[in-house]
Amino acid sequence: ILKGMQTGVATGIKGDFSLNISKRDSVVLVFSFVGMKTKEVKWTGQALLKVALEEDINEIGEIVITGYQQLDRRKSTSATNSFGIEEIKIPGVTNLTQMLEGKIPDMVVLSNSGEINATPRLRIRGTSTIIGNREPLWVVDGIIVSDPVNLSPDVLNDPDYVNRIGNAISGLNPQDIESIDVLKDASATAIYGSRASNGVVVITSKRGRMGEAAKVTFRTQLGFSQLASKDWDQMNTDERIQFEKEVGLDKGQDYEKLSKTNINWLDKVYNDTAPLQNYELSVNGGTEKLNYYVSGSYYDQDGIAVGSTFERVGFRANVEAKANKWLKIGTNSMFAYQEVEQSDDGEYALWAPISASFFMLPYWNPYKEDGSLALQDDGSWKGTTENPLAWMANNPLSNKKYKLLSTFYAEVTPVKNLTIRSQLSADYGHTTSFYQSFPSYKPNNNYGGAQRSSFDMLNLMITNTANYRFMLNDVHSFNFMVGQECEKYHYEGFQLTTRGQTNDILTNLASGSTASSWSDPVTEYSFLSFFARGEYNYDDRYYADFSIRGDGSSRFGTDNHWGAFWSVGFMWNLRKEKFMQKYDWLTNAQIAVNTGTSGNSSINNYEHLALVSGGYKYDNESGIAISQLGNEELSWESTWATNVALHLGFIDRINLDVEFYNKKTTNMLMAVPISYTSTGFGTRWDNVGAMRNRGVEINVGAD
Numbered sequence: 001i002l003k004g005m006q007t008g009v010a011t012g013i014k015g016d017f018s019l020n021i022s023k024r025d026s027v028v029l030v031f032s033f034v035g036m037k038t039k040e041v042k043w044t045g046q047a048l049l050k051v052a053l054e055e056d057i058n059e060i061g062e063i064v065i066t067g068y069q070q071l072d073r074r075k076s077t078s079a080t081n082s083f084g085i086e087e088i089k090i091p092g093v094t095n096l097t098q099m100l101e102g103k104i105p106d107m108v109v110l111s112n113s114g115e116i117n118a119t120p121r122l123r124i125r126g127t128s129t130i131i132g133n134r135e136p137l138w139v140v141d142g143i144i145v146s147d148p149v150n151l152s153p154d155v156l157n158d159p160d161y162v163n164r165i166g167n168a169i170s171g172l173n174p175q176d177i178e179s180i181d182v183l184k185d186a187s188a189t190a191i192y193g194s195r196a197s198n199g200v201v202v203i204t205s206k207r208g209r210m211g212e213a214a215k216v217t218f219r220t221q222l223g224f225s226q227l228a229s230k231d232w233d234q235m236n237t238d239e240r241i242q243f244e245k246e247v248g249l250d251k252g253q254d255y256e257k258l259s260k261t262n263i264n265w266l267d268k269v270y271n272d273t274a275p276l277q278n279y280e281l282s283v284n285g286g287t288e289k290l291n292y293y294v295s296g297s298y299y300d301q302d303g304i305a306v307g308s309t310f311e312r313v314g315f316r317a318n319v320e321a322k323a324n325k326w327l328k329i330g331t332n333s334m335f336a337y338q339e340v341e342q343s344d345d346g347e348y349a350l351w352a353p354i355s356a357s358f359f360m361l362p363y364w365n366p367y368k369e370d371g372s373l374a375l376q377d378d379g380s381w382k383g384t385t386e387n388p389l390a391w392m393a394n395n396p397l398s399n400k401k402y403k404l405l406s407t408f409y410a411e412v413t414p415v416k417n418l419t420i421r422s423q424l425s426a427d428y429g430h431t432t433s434f435y436q437s438f439p440s441y442k443p444n445n446n447y448g449g450a451q452r453s454s455f456d457m458l459n460l461m462i463t464n465t466a467n468y469r470f471m472l473n474d475v476h477s478f479n480f481m482v483g484q485e486c487e488k489y490h491y492e493g494f495q496l497t498t499r500g501q502t503n504d505i506l507t508n509l510a511s512g513s514t515a516s517s518w519s520d521p522v523t524e525y526s527f528l529s530f531f532a533r534g535e536y537n538y539d540d541r542y543y544a545d546f547s548i549r550g551d552g553s554s555r556f557g558t559d560n561h562w563g564a565f566w567s568v569g570f571m572w573n574l575r576k577e578k579f580m581q582k583y584d585w586l587t588n589a590q591i592a593v594n595t596g597t598s599g600n601s602s603i604n605n606y607e608h609l610a611l612v613s614g615g616y617k618y619d620n621e622s623g624i625a626i627s628q629l630g631n632e633e634l635s636w637e638s639t640w641a642t643n644v645a646l647h648l649g650f651i652d653r654i655n656l657d658v659e660f661y662n663k664k665t666t667n668m669l670m671a672v673p674i675s676y677t678s679t680g681f682g683t684r685w686d687n688v689g690a691m692r693n694r695g696v697e698i699n700v701g702a703d
Contacts, residue, residue, distance in 0.1 A: 065181050065204050068142075068191060068465055068533075069481055075537060077545055077569030077592045078188035079643050079659055079697075081105070085177040096169055096177070096203075097122060104182050105657075105697040107199075115342055116303050116310035119170060124184055124199030126693040128639050128663060131670045133602030136182075136199040137192055138169060141332040141407050143425040143461065144195070144487070145169070171336030171403040173297045173314045175219065175280050178206045185643035185661060186596030190567035191533055193549035194599035197639035197665065205332060207318050208284040208291035215285055221278040225304050227270050237262040237362045258363040268366055268389065269306055269357040276301035293318040306353050307343040307392045312336060326413045333406040340399040343392070351443075356388035366390070377442045386443045394441035402430040419467045427459040431493075438504045448501025449516075450508050455493030462486050477537040487527040494520040525605045528552040543571040545594075553601050557608045557632035565638075567596025588649025593642075600637040603669050607685040608634045629684050637687065639665045657699040666690045 011017040021027055021043070029049075032038040037054045064071040064080045073080060081104045088099045097120045101109040110121040124136050138145040181202040183189050189196035235243065237259055244250045282295035299312040313336070320330030343353060350356055360366075364383040368374050373390040374381040381387045409423040432454045439448035465483035472478075498512025531549035548566045574580050574589040610630035616623050645659040667687035674684050 064183075064188075065179065065202050068463075068483060068531075069467065074588075075540070075543055075571075076187075077543060077571040077594045078183065079185035079594075079645060079661070080188050081182045081184070083180050085174055085180070088180070089174055096172060096174055096180075099174065100180070100182075105659075105699045106184075106695060107182065115308060116301050116340075122199075122201070124182065125661060125663065125695060128197045128665050128691075128693060129600055129637060129668055130689075130691065131668075133600060134198055136201050137189075137195045139192075139200060139202045140169075140172070140334075140405055141203070141205055142409075142423055142463065143405055143407055143427055144192075144459075145427065171312070171314065171338060171401070171405075172203070172334070173280065173295065173299075173312075173316070173336075175282070175297065176205050176293075176295055176314075176316045176334070177203055179204045185594055185659075186567040186598060186641040187545060187547070187569035187594035187643070189598050190565050190596040191531055191547045191549055192598070193529060193531065193565040194527075194551040194553065194563055194601045194636060196565075196598040197600045197637070205316065205318055205334070206282075206284065206293045206295075207320065208286045208293045210286040210291045210322070211288060212285050212291075214283060217280075217282045217284075219278075219280040221276070223276050225274040225276060225301070226272045227266075227304055230266055230270075232266065234264070234266070234358075235362060236264075240362050261363045261365050263360075263362050263365055265357045265360045265362070269353045270304050271302065271306070272304075274302040274304045289322045291320050303343065305343040306389060307341060307396075309339075309341040311339040313338075328411040328413075329409070331406065331408045334404070336401075336403045338399075338401040338403075340401070342397060342399065350385040351388050351391040353388040353392055360388070375442065377440075390441070391443065394438045394444065395436065397433065397435045399431065399433045402428075404428040417469045421463075421465050421467070423461075423463045425461040425463070427457075427461075429455075429457040431455045436507045438507055439502050440504050446502075447499060448504075448507045448512070449497065449499045450501060450512060451495065451497040452509055453493065453495035455491070457489075457491045459487065459489045461488075475539040477535075479535040479537075480533070482532045483530070485527070485529040485531070487529075489525050491524070492520075492522040494518070523605050524554075526554045539576070541573050541576040543569075543573070543592075545569045547596070551599070551601070551636075553636075555601055555603055555605055555608065556634055556636065560608075560633065560635040563599055563601075563636035563638070565597045565599055567594060569594030569596075585651055586648070587652045588647060588655070590645075590647040592645040592647070595640070595642040597638055597640050599639065600665075600669065603634075603685060608632055626680075629679060629681055631685055633687075634669075634685055635667060635687055637665065637667050637669045639663055653703050655699075655701045657697070659697040660695075661697070662692070662694040664690060664692045 019029075027043045029041050029043055029051075030038060031041065031051050031053060033053055039051060039053055041049065041051055043049060064073050064076065064078070064082055071078070073082065083103065088103050097109060098111075100107065100122075101120075104124075106125050108123040110123065121134070122136050123134065127134050181204070183196075183200040183202065189200050192200055241250075241253075241255050241259060244253065276299075278297070278299045280295065280297040282293065284291075284293040286292060293316070295314075295316045297312075297314045299310075299314075301310050303309060314334070315336075316334045318330070318332045320328065322328050350359055360383065364381075366374055366381075366387050366389045368380050373393060374387050375390055376386065381390070405425075405427055407423055407425045409421060412420045414420065433452070435449075435451040437444050437449035439446050463483065463485045465481055467479070467481045469477075469479045495518065496509060496515065497517040498509050498514065499516045500513030501507045501511045503511065529549060529551045531547065533545065533547040535543070535545040537543050546566070546568045548564070550562055550564050552561045553563070554561075569592065571590055571592040574591065575586065580586065580589060607628070608631055609628070610626070611628040612624045613627035614622065614624050616625045641661060641663040643659060643661045645657065648656040650656075668689045668691065669685065670688050671683040672686045672688055673682060676682055
């Protein structure tokens with residue numbers, strides 16, 4: 001564009017452009033592109049002008065992706081944080097959630113486990129509900145990552161619940177990610193309606209650029225992991241013997257023999273050199289009508305605890321083609337395969353190695369002289385309980401996970417400034433596990449066992465949006481978007497346990513003599529949504545936006561299927577006012593305020609229904625019985641949030657953001673205790689109570 005004027009032109013696919021200029025004196029052209037540094041060039045009348053733009057990593061943080069639109073953070077009323085993956089990447093860390101730790105004001109990362117693939121919990125601006133889902137909504141390339149299945153109160157507080165959410169996230173290769181946007185307030189999250197009360201995390205993967213030569217990148221990483229600290233004051237053998245003598249526990253002990261063994265159980269349970277290896281290959285580029293990004297990766301890491309390993313193979317293909325001037329089609333697809341062996345970190349028991357590292361005595365040696373595991377069978381294990389290392393080896397558990405995330409979309413531009421987009425998304429997951437209990441191991445009482453489980457999840461989504469932008473008199477800018485979305489979720493699987501195996505090699509389901517437990521869950525839910533958003537910008541000084549969304553869910557009764565959510569926001573850019581022009585040192589000054597609602601619908605899929613279930617016996621006959629009371633009046637949980645923000649910039653180097661927020665949740669979804677004597681049940685889901693969450697965020701940054 002011509003500096004100081006509204007005259008400008010968009011370049012062609014190769015960067016070519018033509019511009020008619022009436023004056024030839026002191027003409028300055030301003031070149032800009034998303035993700036590149038803006039450049040000013042003085043034109044002195046030459047017929048041909050070549051300009052090269054430099055990549056601007058910081059510019060990524062100014063563009064906010066909501067999943068439906070791209071927003072300019074500098075012209076938005078919303079509270080958001082955006083990062084390029086290079087800004088947060090940590091060598092050796094495979095989990096994206098852990099990379100976000102300490103990067104975003106008022107977002108807490110809570111680790112429940114040290115397992116390699118365990119997904120930490122996220123809390124954005126505190127907790128908005130008591131029993132319901134407290135995790136943010138994850139959106140990957142426009143795909144809403146599926147909710148977990150079992151949302152009973154017990155499971156909601158279990159780390160495995162979070163791991164189900166994280167299956168899609170743990171399958172992502174961080175190197176394939178272009179940007180991460182965290183949406184925190186009503187103006188940003190209301191467009192997601194009933195599932196956004198805890199915030200939204202939007203992930204956008206990398207793409208090629210049209211007209212760019214193919215770029216091949218190979219990246220490898222080798223390393224090891226270890227405990228951050230082993231400074232745990234535990235007794236050695238001499239100290240333990242002295243202690244036992246002082247408290248009278250020395251009866252019958254042969255201390256002359258015991259004193260010859262001194263074991264540090266931390267060294268036996270934890271690995272100081274747990275290796276990791278990572279290999280990544282990617283190719284990206286484009287032609288005049290096509291851009292692409294294709295990658296493959298392999299990651300393998302041993303955990304620092306015995307019996308813990310993680311292996312991941314991943315592939316990604318993002319392709320976009322410009323079929324003609326008015327049609328663009330593309331796909332973003334990811335496949336990941338994971339193998340996980342998990343140690344018993346959550347078991348507070350003597351046979352679980354991590355717990356045992358605190359309780360085992362220093363004169364109990366877990367290994368024989370030949371290096372094999374000490375066993376109760378031959379008397380080589382001298383402890384009073386099982387050797388935890390031998391227990392792990394004879395009761396192995398392995399998991400396999402397959403994950404496919406794929407999106408196909410088409411964008412049509414029938415007239416200038418109008419874009420119509422239709423997107424079909426599929427989120428598929430397959431998880432298997434295999435547990436064995438070998439009969440030859442004495443603590444298993446010569447009675448083997450095997451358990452297999454297999455679960456499949458498919459979530460299909462169709463999203464249609466229409467976006468129209470226009471400008472009036474060069475000062476009034478409008479941007480309107482309307483959309484519709486439908487979602488169909490299906491989950492099914494089985495779990496079977498058999499007992500009575502007599503051979504270690506044949507410890508499988510078929511070799512068992514009896515089936516001790518079995519289950520075959522099937523569950524479904526569906527959503528239908530309509531939404532709209534509008535933005536207004538007056539001369540880059542005054543900004544206003546609104547959004548509204550209606551969600552229909554199968555999780556609620558006939559009279560409560562639908563819920564409505566909305567937001568409005570305003571922003572004043574003081575820096576553009578004439579009275580602020582004299583303060584050159586103040587490069588940014590904005591005041592923003594917004595308010596609105598979002599919701600929470602994360603309950604079991606059929607809690608509103610009175611149900612009967614099978615699996616009961618009476619007089620040796622199978623039968624059914626009432627298993628759930630139901631509540632047809634069950635309705636949406638709603639959070640009303642208000643945000644007031646001040647954004648200041650000094651000398652183009654220092655930024656200060658201060659935000660005040662207030663959130664109030666009403667009609668909270670809870671499993672409410674009821675009297676057994678009147679119904680025969682102890683709880684029933686209902687909408688009860690309210691809670692308030694308020695705070696202040698202060699963020700200071702410098703370049």
